[in-house]
Amino acid sequence: MEENKKNLLTREGLKKYEDELQELKVVKRKEVSQKLKEARAQGDLSENAEYDAAKDEQRDIEARIFELEQLLKNVEVVDVDSDEGDGKKIAFGYTVKLLDKELKEEMVVTIKGASEADSLSGSISNESPLGKALIGAKKGETVSVEAPVGVIKYKVLDILKA
Secondary structure: OOOOOOEEEOHHHHHHHHHHHHHHHHHHHHHHHHHHHHHHOOOOOOOOHHHHHHHHHHHHHHHHHHHHHHHHHOEEEOOHHHOOOOOOEOOOOOEEEEEEOOOOEEEEEEEEOOOOOEHHHOEEEOOOHHHHHHOOOEOOOEEEEEEOOEEEEEEEEEEEOO
């Protein structure tokens, strides 16, 4: 990740990550600490599967805490309600209804920051090829996206604020 690059998040994304960090620090750390204590009480640690599993879990928790702290250290919250977007042009945080012109299939996507994007739930990164193509587009316009299979064209059917 670039040093000065801001992590763009929606308000809900910020809350989600702050809640996860709090849960990891307050609840999960204590739980894994208790598991380690119980595993140590069983004696020989050299062949103690519970101890090894708890150490692995502890490592994963600490890695995720570090990852979240780094993400939140350089965050910029984009408030969709007060965004300069007027609903006439697509902006960060907007939900957009599109038509894949070749497949004749409709889809709905929400444009979020890279760390919040999850294509399975319909959110795409503002840094993705489709996200970049959509930012600034208007209802009725067609945007083109370079893809491995060639150029894909999408028509903007509707623009909604998130």
